[in-house]
Amino acid sequence: MAVTMCLCYGHTFEEVKEAVKEHGWTTVGEIGKEMGCGTGCGLCRPYLAKMLETGETEFEAVKEVKQPSDKQKWSWKGFGK
Numbered sequence: 001m002a003v004t005m006c007l008c009y010g011h012t013f014e015e016v017k018e019a020v021k022e023h024g025w026t027t028v029g030e031i032g033k034e035m036g037c038g039t040g041c042g043l044c045r046p047y048l049a050k051m052l053e054t055g056e057t058e059f060e061a062v063k064e065v066k067q068p069s070d071k072q073k074w075s076w077k078g079f080g081k
C-alpha cells in the first residue's frame with residue numbers, strides 16, 4: 001500500500017509539493033509551520049523529506065525510518081503561538 005498523504009492534516013503529498021513549489025520552502029519544518037504536515041503524529045516527516053529530495057509523491061511504506069539529514073532535520077522553532 002502506497003503512502004500518498006499526511007493523514008493528520010489531510011494533505012496529499014502532491015498538494016504539499018505544489019505548495020512547496022509555489023512558496024519555495026526547502027525544509028520539512030517550513031512545510032509543518034505553514035501546512036501542519038509533520039506536526040501531528042510525525043509519521044509523514046520522512047516521506048516529506050524524501051519528497052523534498054526527489055520530487056516523488058508516492059512512497060512504499062517503510063518499516064525502518066531513516067532520520068532526515070541535518071538539512072532536513074525537524075525543528076520545533078516557529079511552532080506554537
Ligand code: FES
Nearest residue numbers: 006008040041044
Ligand atoms: S501523518 Fe503527517 S503528522 Fe501525522
